[in-house]
Amino acid sequence: MADIFREIDEDLARDRAEKLWQRFQTPIIALAILIVIAAGAWRTYDHYRIKEAEEAGARFQAAAQLSREGKLKEAENALGDIAKSGPAGYALLAKFRAAADMAMTDAEGAVKIYDIIAADTGAEAGFRELAKIRAAVLRVDQADAGELQRRLEPMAQAGQTYRNTAREMLGVAALKRNDFDAASKWLDMIVTDANAPAEIRQRAEALLGLVAGGKK
Numbered sequence: 074m075a076d077i078f079r080e081i082d083e084d085l086a087r088d089r090a091e092k093l094w095q096r097f098q099t100p101i102i103a104l105a106i107l108i109v110i111a112a113g114a115w116r117t118y119d120h121y122r123i124k125e126a127e128e129a130g131a132r133f134q135a136a137a138q139l140s141r142e143g144k145l146k147e148a149e150n151a152l153g154d155i156a157k158s159g160p161a162g163y164a165l166l167a168k169f170r171a172a173a174d175m176a177m178t179d180a181e182g183a184v185k186i187y188d189i190i191a192a193d194t195g196a197e198a199g200f201r202e203l204a205k206i207r208a209a210v211l212r213v214d215q216a217d218a219g220e221l222q223r224r225l226e227p228m229a230q231a232g233q234t235y236r237n238t239a240r241e242m243l244g245v246a247a248l249k250r251n252d253f254d255a256a257s258k259w260l261d262m263i264v265t266d267a268n269a270p271a272e273i274r275q276r277a278e279a280l281l282g283l284v285a286g287g288k289k
Contacts, residue, residue: 130163132151132154132155132159132163133152133155133159133163133166133167133170135151136148136151136152136155136167136170137170139151140170140174145174145177145178148171148174149171149174149175152167152168152170152171152174153167153171155167156168156171161195165190165196165200168186168189168190169190169200169203169204171186172186172187172190172204172207176211180211180212183207183208183211184208184211184212187204187205187207187208187211188204188208190204191204191205191208199234202228202233202234202235203235205224205228205235206228206235206238206239208224209221209224209225209228209239209242210242212224213242213245213246218246218247218250218252221242221243221246222243225239225242225243226239226243229243229259229262236266237262237263237266237269237270237273237274238273240259240260240262240263240277241259241260241263241273241276241277243255243259244256244257244258244259244260244263244277244280245280247259248280248283248284253284256280256284257281257284260277260280260281260284261281263277264277264278264281
């Protein structure tokens with residue numbers, strides 16, 4: 074008797090499965106086709122992305138070699154092409170390299186490139202901060218107090234990656250214009266920062282001696 078009931082259950086299950094298949098076979102087949110197409114498209118895209126990155130890497134190395142050989146104009150053009158058409162990562166590297174090369178002959182041009190990187194909200198925060206500090210380094214001897222404060226004070230606050238470099242530049246600039254109170258403020262912030270690099274702290278301590286002498 075149990076075998077009969079089991080056979081009936083199996084027949085009913087088979088009947089339900091057949092009805093479900095007849096009802097849903099079209100969307101099921103369509104979904105399977107879409108999955109196959111999507112997998113193929115992803116593999117194609119991944120292959121293209123890897124190939125594009127490899128080509129951009131080779132172009133970047135070639136541009137860097139031109140720079141090392143002193144062929145700065147050719148390097149500038151090559152880096153400019155990568156910055157315009159390369160993948161995001163290599164485009165950013167190309168901008169940094171172009172600015173570093175340009176800084177040797179055209180500091181203002183380099184500052185403009187760094188400022189563009191710093192304003193790019195699509196770039197990672199760390200790269201934007203690095204661009205800001207490099208621009209400030211190039212401007213520190215020419216900029217007035219207002220410009221330096223605008224560029225450096227936000228970066229000199231607690232928690233900022235390059236805070237002690239920014240503080241040192243603000244302190245040195247204040248010392249040059251004989252603003253000993255401002256110099257002391259920024260240099261003290263370095264000395265009291267437990268995470269300040271040893272070299273920067275040592276320089277700050279030495280500069281504080283000049284501040285004290287200036288005040289006297």
